[in-house]
Each structure stands twice: as C-alpha cells, then as structure tokens.
Amino acid sequence: MGRMAILLGVALVALVIFLSSVFIVDEREKALVLQFGQIKAVKEEPGLAVKIPFLQEVVRYDGRIQSLETESLEVTPADNVRLVVDAFARWRISDVEQFRRAAGGGGITTAEQRLENILNAELRAVLGSVTSSSVLSADRVGLMNQIRDAAIVQARALGVEVIDVRIKRADLPDQNLAATFARMQAEREREAADERARGQETAQRIRAQADRSALEIVSEARRDSDIVRGEADAERNRIFAEAFGKDEEFFAFYRSLSAYEEALKGENSQLVISPDSDFFNYLNSVDGAASQSSGAAATAN
Template sequence: MNNRLIVIGVVILAALYVFFSSIYVVNEREQAIVMRFGQITDVRTEPGVYFKIPTDIVDSVQILEDRLLRYDIANMRVQVSGNAFYQVDAFLTYKISDARRFRERATGQLSVAEARIGASLDAALRQVYGLREFNAALSDQRQQMMQETRDLIRPDLAELGINVVDVRILRTDLDADVSATTFERMRAERLAEAALLRARGQEQAQSLRAIADRQAVEIVAASTRDAEIIRGTGDAERNRLFAAAYGQDTEFFEFYRSMEAYKAALVNTGTTMMLSPDSEFFKYFGSNGSIPAANPNLSTPIQPTAAPITAPASTEPALDGLGIEESTVPTLTLEDGSQLSPTVGTDVPPPVEAPAPTPAATP
C-alpha cells in the first residue's frame, strides 16, 4: 500500500513537471526566443501562454525585453575644433527590434549589447563635436548634433538587432582647464568693450564741452561788443547834449559844472583841501545865493558832425547750427508790458527859439 502511494506521488510529480516545463508565458513587456538544442526555432513577440517540448533539455526559452531601454554616458571629455574640451552627459534610448539577430550577434545579453552601444555612442559624439567650433554645442545647432549622432549609431547597432530611437545630450560644460581660460578671455573682451564705450563717451563729452565753451566765449564777446557800442552811443549822445547846452548858454553851463564840482569835492570824505578864497573855484560862493541872470540871447545849438554809432550787421550763420546768433539786441520788458530797447541814435533836438529882445529904456 505504501509503495503504491509512493508510485502515485512520483507519477503526479512527474506529470506536474512535464506540464509546467512544457508551457511558458510571454507578457506585453517581453519577447521570447525558443531554441531547440541551441538552434532558434521560434520567436514570440505577442503576449500569451505558449507550449514547447517539456524540459529544457530539448527546447529552451530566452526572455528578452520588448520595452524602450536607456543607456547613459556621463562626464565624457570631447574635443571640439580649435582644441577646446567639453564635459558631456548624454543618453541613448533603444529597443530590441530583431530578437533573432540580437541572439545571434550579442548572445541575447544586454551587457554585451551595451558594451557595443557605449563604444558606438562615444565615437559618434566625438565625431560630431570634432566637426564644430567652440560655441556650436551651446547654440541652436544642438538639435542637429543629436540627430547626427543618432544617424551615425543606427547602422552599427542595427547589425545587433537594435533600433536606436533617440539620442539626447543632457549637459555640455566647459572642461575645468578650459573654463578658467574662457572666463578670462570673456572678461578681457568685456573690459575692452567697456573701455571703448567709455573712451567714446569721453570723446563726445570733450567735444560738446569744447563747443559749449567756444559758444560761451563768442556769446560773451558779442554781448560785450554790443554793450560797448550801446555805451559809446550813449556817451556820444550825452556829449552832444552837453555841447548843445554849452553853445546855447555858456554862463549857465559854467554855473552847472561848478555846482557839480562842489557836490563832488565837498562831500564828507575826510579829505582836507586848502584853496585861496580868491580862487576861481569859489567863483559862485560870493554871490549870496543868487543865480546868474539868464542869457536872453541863446545861440544856435551845435549840430552833430558824425552819424549815430550802431552795431554792425552780421551775415554769419548761427553758431554751429545750434540757433545761437552771434549778436542780439538786448531788450527789457517793463511792468506795463512795454519793451525798452537801447538807444542806437537820437535826432538833434530842435533849437530853442530866442525871445524877442526888449527895447532899451530911453533916459
């Protein structure tokens, strides 16, 4: 009885072993290679439950990934045109597209395939970077560089049954040795540009300052000239009036000049002046306050012999095109709104008509 139970148990175990060794399951993330005595007989890419010859002695199954896989490369030192170096981080996404070829060329092992992928990616990146200048990897050529790298790797990895989906460059940094040199070069360029801008600004400032100084000198000179001309015109007019007054009444003019002399000389200045009482200076001091008699016979005023002095007209354009005339006539606006202009010339006043002589009294 016991032997029968043992035999039944052995048979059941053998049957279970045969059953379970004859089936295999492929899910949606995998693909399977069926081999008989080491030769590939079938490739299963659809998910499901499949059967084979029991035990692994005759038929064996190798499960492969059917998902997108990723291979990373970090801190890769590449040289660009011009002997500069970059530190590059990149990754590659791929998929096993031909399981049969992958088994034949890479023994179905991802480690073997990734060794080939790493070498191909390294060579492709060096080739792409080596054809470009220093700043290309940091410009809009980055997308084109990734596409070129992918296209260079695809034919090589297609021989392994691998389809390269995409290549991405994560980081492109300057090498530590090149970074310091590049920083100093960029700093020197910025300093040179700043010095150039500063020099141009100083040049323009000096030019504007020189123009302003010259204009100030010319304006002051023109104003001084006009002021002297106006002052000379006034002095000439004053002298003409004095001369006309002297010619009309000599006695009154001498009296007026003596009064002005007394006013200027006898002011309280602390100066002691000693003169003889009979001096001509005190001629009108002994008159007991009486004014000299008016001269009834006034002579004709002295006419001016020269034309009034006026500012010369200038035909030169405004200074430096800035709208500043070389000479302008100054004016003054009074409170009532009227304008006061300087005197350029004054007509000679009409002579004073002499009064009719009075007849002398007969004794």
C-alpha cells in the first residue's frame, strides 16, 4: 500500500512537471519563452512547444491585425485654421522580440500609447504643412498615405508594422465654427460682387459696341437710301423731261392731275378759289372743248 502511494505521488509529480514543460501556441498568437526576464526562445509557429518547468515562463501576444483609434487631436494647418482630427490605424506585431524590448512588461497597452504618440506627431507634421482646404478635400488620401509611410518607419523601433492610417474626421472646433462660416460667407459675397462688377463691365462694353454698330449700320443704310432715292429722283426727272419733250400736252395733263390730287386730299377737303383761276385752266379748256363738240353735233343734226 505504501509502495502504491509512492508510485502515485511520483506519477503525479511527473505529470505536473510534464504539464509545466509543454505549452500550445495558437495560430493567432506569438509567444516568448522567458527565463528570469530574459528571452530564451521565440515561438511563432502554431503547435506544441516545450520549456524548462518552473524556471521559464511563456508570454503570449496577439499576432492578428489590431486597430488603434487616437484621441481627438487639434492641429493647425498652414493657413492657421484650426482643425479637430480623429484618426485610426491598423497594425500588428512584426518582430515579437523587438516588441518585448520596446514595450517591456506593459505589452499591448504600452505599445499602443507609443504608437499613438507617433501618429499624433505625424498628423501634426503632415497636416501642418498644407492648408485646411487640402485636408477637407480629396487631397486627404495623399496626406493619409504620407502619415502612414512616416509612421511605418518610426514604428519599426517598436517591432510593429503599421498597415494603414485613416483620418476619420477633420472638423473645425465648435468655438470657431461661427467665425469661420461668417468669414466664408464674406469671401463668397466678395467673390459674387466681383463677378457682378465684371459682368456689368462686360455688359456695358457689349452695349456700347452694339450701339456703335447700330449707329454705323443705320448711318450706312441712310446713306445708301439717300443715294438710291437721289438716283431714283434723277431717273424720274429724266423720264419726266423726256415725256415733256415728246408730248407737252400730256405732261400738262399729268401735272394738273397731280396738282388736283395733292390739293384735294382728305375726306373733308375744301378749296375756295376763283373759277377763272389759272389752277383750273386745264379743266376749263377741257370743258370748252367739250362744249364746242356738243354744239357742232347739234348743228349737224
């Protein structure tokens, strides 16, 4: 019975020693074997591993991609318009030995604090070299890439690989919003006033050119019409002269009819003139000729 108890005790001790000397590394983890605080082995491949029981300990770190959100940071771009910026980063442990030396016993918490300091410094450096309009425009993508590249270089000292950096928010501080909006409104109103002034200047110039062109066109048209009218009057006088030379009686007849037409225009025209006036010479001669013709006809009958 005593021998059985001894064997059981030895087996139990052996089991404890065996369990203390082996450990399992998960595929999502990276492990370090420490002896009195010194790194003795690095276990990054998943599976079963061994260590010296009671003398060595195992420290495990998450090997997956992790995220870090920075606290709201106030930066001042080149145009002195303050912005409140929120950013986040994606990172993972690339060198577990370097990570242990840099972070010490603080582990992930210490590494995140130091990584956040790096990101804040790069955010201030990169965003401080450009204007606020660049930060608030599509140029932000290029700025984020600059911050990421600079953070990658500095994070190597932590044994960390920075995968990506993104700016979540870039807004004006609440106390500056009203003043900024007022300034933006004043600038837009000034630009609108300049555009209106330029438009009015252009409109006046176009109107002046149009008025001058219209005056030139009208003057040329009047000149051409006067020339045509003068030529027509000359042609008419020539025709009249030829007609007068060919048949003086017809010309007198036409001129008399024209005179009667001009004198008796209107619906209620009245003309007071003596019957033996020269104005009615042609009518009197026509009436006399008609009377003589009537008398001759009567005598013949």
